[in-house]
Amino acid sequence: MTIIKVKELYRNKANFINKKIEVAGWIRSVRGSKTFGFLVINDGSFFENLQIVYDDSINNFEEVSKLSVGTAIIISGTLVETPNAKQPFEVKAENIHIEGKSSPDYPLQKKRHSFEYLRTIAHLRPRTNTFSAVFRVRSLIAYAIHQFFMERNFVYVHTPIITGSDCEGAGEMFRVTTLDIEGDKKVDKSKDFFGKETNLTVSGQLNVETYAMAFGNVYTFGPTFRAENSNTTRHAAEFWMIEPEIAFADLEDDMILAEEMLKYIINFVLENAPEEMKFFNDFVDKGLLDRLNNVVNSEFKKITYTKAIEILQENNDNFDYKAEWGNDLQTEHERYLTENVFKCPVFVTDYPKDIKAFYMRLNDDGKTVAAMDLLVPGVGEIIGGSQREERYNILVQRMKDCSLNEEDYWWYLDLRKYGGTRHAGFGLGFERAIMYITGMSNIRDVIAFPRTVNNLEF
């Protein structure tokens, strides 16, 4: 007999009621008496559990009654409705096959565990309600992103993970090497695997721009790395990033794309994981569903950085860091703008060139660049993007100003020599998006096996 998934039972109940079925899963709880008992199992296909009722007509009644939480079992029996119970149905077991036993020292007994503790058993935590929900939603968001771009005929590009250049100086990098660094001899860079110094990528953007100049609309979705010694709830050394890049497009087009994408992802998750989202709203972040519904139903606002600074300065007394033209916005500023001033997502545009990367397009004022950050209530910045500098001479000048070596970027400059176009793009930190959509507040709790400073297990 084919094993039926619990999700199937919930979604297509009518096909199975009063029929003989086989189900399989891991025991979440056991309640036994002398002649009958209840098992609650979860099979991982669905957020909800399935109740199994059994009695001493099964051939291993004694053994089943003593099973530990975590045990894997396969049950054959009949699915019956339970109109007076919380759950819609249960399985009346005729046979319970013990697939793999657990033990009384199983770390996930039926009680609440702290997220901190669960991080130490990251190999088991997806078996809990919270992490089952987090990692299913993570998977769904990933799919929503691919579907969004595929529906729009974007080409998915795998930009390289091992890279030879720091590119934009976006942060501290990890070095990648096959040299014997523990020996006594001084290392010889030219003997390294690639014949030179190599690092883990901090962004695929410069690489993917080359593909935007061939396919028009492209995106990356892959891991990126920062070797920053920051022990916060929002930083990890290894995280995934989505970076679309669009040709024959300007900052306005870029913002339209970002808004459509974010709304698409949220709608996708609300539709495809209603049980998980209700759980997050009930137990993790009370206002979550209201906040997300507000985002999908509002038209995102726009304001220039210069105008934003004026508004913020009226409230400078209440900020730890005073807002001032020329400085980057702090999270407190960002949240004030999106939560108090606009009460909805807002794009801040046209930042001072000196606080932004060299590749962002210089505006006609000579002082600002065509950059945009998307701020959302509850978080602050979630997306950062820009129109790219397509003018060869201005780009070279900006690289000089930033002390970058032109020769390292010969191929990037080539794009401006051979049919350059207006183009733009943005980056979305995948884990930031998951945190935003689930309400989870620590990045370690949305990555299966997180890597942070001094912390690498599993």
Added chain:
Amino acid sequence: MTIIKVKELYRNKANFINKKIEVAGWIRSVRGSKTFGFLVINDGSFFENLQIVYDDSINNFEEVSKLSVGTAIIISGTLVETPNAKQPFEVKAENIHIEGKSSPDYPLQKKRHSFEYLRTIAHLRPRTNTFSAVFRVRSLIAYAIHQFFMERNFVYVHTPIITGSDCEGAGEMFRVTTLDIEGDKKVDKSKDFFGKETNLTVSGQLNVETYAMAFGNVYTFGPTFRAENSNTTRHAAEFWMIEPEIAFADLEDDMILAEEMLKYIINFVLENAPEEMKFFNDFVDKGLLDRLNNVVNSEFKKITYTKAIEILQENNDNFDYKAEWGNDLQTEHERYLTENVFKCPVFVTDYPKDIKAFYMRLNDDGKTVAAMDLLVPGVGEIIGGSQREERYNILVQRMKDCSLNEEDYWWYLDLRKYGGTRHAGFGLGFERAIMYITGMSNIRDVIAFPRTVNNLEF
């Protein structure tokens, strides 16, 4: 006016014929005369090009006639049918806006370039027919894989890239470090970013097994790394891999999944990239479409390794390496089996335990393990998988036999202590699959910016 994509014109021609439209793209060729001319452009949205006809009624006729290949232009004009020409339609230009000029030294003039040469301009090669086709198909295969698993309710897991253990000893690893390895002082491992030695992953399998024991059906799709000094057409230091893992499942289920997945991907590409696939069949690999159609229409065969050796030994005179029980199959053996003996894809199962990894399930004979390799005509092995050893004691013994340190695998062993189940999985090298489906014969030509020994540019 909104820029219309060339793909739209081809797919929904009727909506645009005799209408005013705006299109944009890069010039592939220019043919001008004194009073009129033709431009062929490609906009990256579609494999096929679009012809533009213009005459001296446009205001920049002289300038347009002198444009170099590669120039980016935006054209407004009327789409008209061309019943007597090769192409179905062309645009009669009323205005040609020059978005970004190219120059006469543009490296991609309208002639054939060798793949070797094009690798040196990897930032421009997606603008050629071949690489436009390769990287669009790559993107489609990636999407097909996600769609296949999502339709089956699998959870997509991002296993870690930076890892603390060699895991299965699958190959040479890259070390990841933030230590100053070029200084004079001996490095202190404990001062490294993670407080210990770390490497780039060679496989996500062991990590993803933990999620299979929670969600039932899961898969990974991410980059993996091998620091092997092998300069072949089939090896790269950085490549992507797909690794599904299924619980309450055995080797038979694993083979069913592998067969369904491969057929699904091929069908998806045949349906969604017919122009590209025709191009590959015509210009890259003559028998390609026949071969792929044979795969999707045949039922894959199965044979044990032991039986395969018997068959191969009858033909040993014709092999460079003689087939012998206990040795791994060579590519010549694999291709003989799938091309000459079976003439269709074939699973070889139950390999000697000594040539396979420690985690593969020991068969009752004590000599072989429940492994499977899928061999396909034209390539040989394309998928490798196994049922995993779920029995704690046997797994520990196998680890001892392989000189692995139990303590390093405490979390992997935990899976066998707390509700272990029969489970199985396999690995598909993403680039191998692309090569197989496109007929491209060098892995460097299916990776945007390939990384191989002594070779890292861009």
